[in-house]
Amino acid sequence: MSRTRRKHVVTRRTAMKGAGSLALLGSQTVTGFPAVWAQAPKVLRYLGTAVNQSPDIAKKVKEDTGISLEYIPVTTDDVSRRVITQPNSYDIVDTEYFSLRKLVPSGNMLAMDGKRIKNFDKITPVFSKGELPSGKKIGDQGTAPKKVMFLEGQNSTKFAKTPTQWATLIPTTYNADTLGIRPDLVKRPIGNWKELLNPEFRGKAAILNIPSIGIMDAAMVVESMGEYKYPDKGNMTKPEIDRTMKVLTEAKRAGQFRAFWKDFNESVNLMASGETVIQSMWSPAVTAVKSKGIPCVYQPLAEGYRAWAAGFALSKSIKGTPKADLAYEFVNWFLDGWAGAYLNRQGYYSAVLETAKAKMEPYEWAFWMEGKPAERDIKAPDGTLLEKAGAKRDGGSYDERMGSVACWNAVMDENDYMVKKWNEFIAA
C-alpha cells in the first residue's frame, strides 16, 4: 500500500518538475523587452489616516506625475505605532505635528530638505513663526507647529528653535477645531466652551475619547468656567491634570455625557440622530451632518479654537534611494496648488495659500478663506451641495479662525500620568 503511494508521489513530482522547467523556459522567452525592466514603477506607499487619503488626489497625482500612491489608511494611533515599530512598511507618512515629540526621537523619520521643496518659502508662517500672513501672533500653547517644525540638522533628533533648512514635516493640512452644536435643538446662542458642561444639556453632550485631545477640550471648558487659568493647556502638571479630570469626572457622574466618540462617523451619527446637541467635533464631520439636511453649526467660541496640523515625512528606510526622489516629487506636487484647493474646498486649510488660490474659483476662495457670503452654491469636491448661495462659513475668514487659535493638539510631558487618569475617568 505504502509502496504504491510512494510511486505515485514520484511520478507526480517528475511531472511537476517537467512542468516547472517548461514554465521557466516560457518565461525566459518573454524577457525580450529590456525597456520595460529599465524603469522601476513609480509607486509610493503612503501611510496616514484616511482623512487625507482621497482617491481624487491619487488619481490626479497619477495623471500629473505618473506616481501611483498606495494608501495605507490606519488610525492616528496606528500611524505613530507604525512609524516607531515598522519604518520599512511605508515610504512616506502623513502624520500630525503633536505626535512628533514621540516620533522624532525614534530616529525613524528623515528630515525633509527645504532646498528640495520648491514652495518651501511660501509655506504659511503659521508653521514657521506661529503667526498669520498678516503678522498677527496666534496662540502657541500645546505642541504648536513652530516648536517642532525644524530640526538642527538632517540627522538630528533635536528640534531647532529658529527656522532651519531641515523640516520635520512638510505641512499638508491644518485647521481650528471647536464645538459643534445643533442650533435647532439648543435653541439659544452658544458663545463659550463652558456650555459643554452646562447642566442644561445633561445627557446630550459628548466629548472625544482620544485622551490627549479630549483633555485639551476639557481644559478649554475649565478656563471658560473661570475655575483655573493654565500656563500651558498642552503641557499640564500633574495637579493640573488632576484638576481637569476632576471636573470631567464630576460631569460624567452627573450624567452630562451621552457618549464619548473616537471615530469620525460616530460623531456624525451622534449629532445627526439628535443623541447629542453639543459636542467636540471636527470640521468635516459638521459638513457631513449638514449634507444630510440637518442643521449643525461649527460654533466659534470666545475662548478660541484648539488647532491641529499635519504634514509629510519620509521613512528612514528610503534614505538615498530613488524612492526618496519620488517622495520629494510628490510633496512638491502636493504644495503646487491642486491638492491645496481640494483640501480648502473641504474646509481644511492648505499649507501654501497662494498656489491653492490660483486653483480655486474666486467665489470659492471668498467663501472658504475670506468668510464672505457665498455668491453661488458651494459644492464639495464630489459635487454634493454644502451651502446654498448667501451662506457664510462658520467662524468666518482664515484670519478670524486661525487668528483665534488658543492652543494646539499636544503630547504632554506627563502623558503617561494623563493616560492613567483618563482610564480612571472612563471607569468612574
Next chain:
Amino acid sequence: MRVSTANMPSEPQIEKGLPAWVQALPLAAVFAIFFVVPLFLTVMVSFWNYNEYEILPDFTARNYLEAFEGCLDRLLSTAPELCTTLKTYLTTLRIATVVWLITLILGFAIAYFLAFHVRSLSVQIVLFLLCTIPFWTSNVIRMISWIPLLGRNGLINQTLLQLHVIKQPLEWLLFSDFAVILAFVHLYTLFMIVPIFNSMMRIDRSLVEAATDAGASGWQTLANVIIPLSKTGIVIGSIFVLTIVMGDFVTIGVMGGQQIASVGKMINTQMGALQFPPAAAHAVILLASVLMSIWGLTRLVDIRKEL
C-alpha cells in the same frame, strides 16, 4: 480506536514515529508562530520598561505594580473605594456574568427546542441558520443601526411615546449597560446554542423514554437526564462566551457610548499612547483571570473525557 492501534504490533516504531511528527508539524507550527511566540513576547514585554517612544528591555515589576497602584490604600482608607483596575475588572466581570447567564438560559432553551421539539432535519437546519443572522452584518453597520432603534428619537422610544406608555424618552436604552448586554446576547447566544445542541443531539432518546416510563415528570427528566448529559456543551459554550466578553472592547465601546470601562478598552487606550509594557501587563492579568475561570469550569466537567 485505541484498541485497534494496539493490535498492530507488526508496524515498525520508526516508520510510525516520523510521519506522525510530520503530520502534527503544520498545526504545531501554526500554534507556535501565532500563539506561543506572541504570548511569550507579551509576557516578556510586560516586564520591560518604557518611555514616551521606546520600549526598553529590562526586568521590572513596574507595570504590574502600577496596574494595582493605590488599590490597597484606597480599600483600607476611611471611605473605602476600588481603584481603577479593580473597578474595571469588576465591571467587565459583572457584564460577562450577566451575559453568560442570559446566553446560557436562552441558548439552552433554543438548543432544547431544536434538538427535542423539531423533528425534521431540514427544519432544524433552517432554524439553525436563522440563529446566525447576527453575523451577517458588520460591526459598523450594527453600530449605525442600533441608534435609530434604541436612540432617544429611535423606533422603540417613538412607539412607546405614541402608545402613551411613557412621557419622556427612555435614555437608558442606548449607551448603557442594558445596551451593551443586549448587543452581547444578540451576538453570542449562538456560541451557546451550537455546543449545547451538539451534546443534546447525542443524548440517546431511549434514556428520555426510560425516564418518562419510570414516571419522571418533564422537569425531572430535564434536571436529571438532559442537563447532566449536556454538561459538556454547556461548559464549552460558557468558555466561548466568557472569553469573548472578557476581552471585548469594541462592543462595550460602541454600545456603552465609550463611557463604560472594560479591560480591553483600558489596554486599547494604553496601546494608543504607545505604552506597550503596561498594556502587555494588563493583557497578562486578563489572561490569568480568564484562565482561572476556565480552570474553574473544567473542574466541574472534564471536557476531554466527555467529548
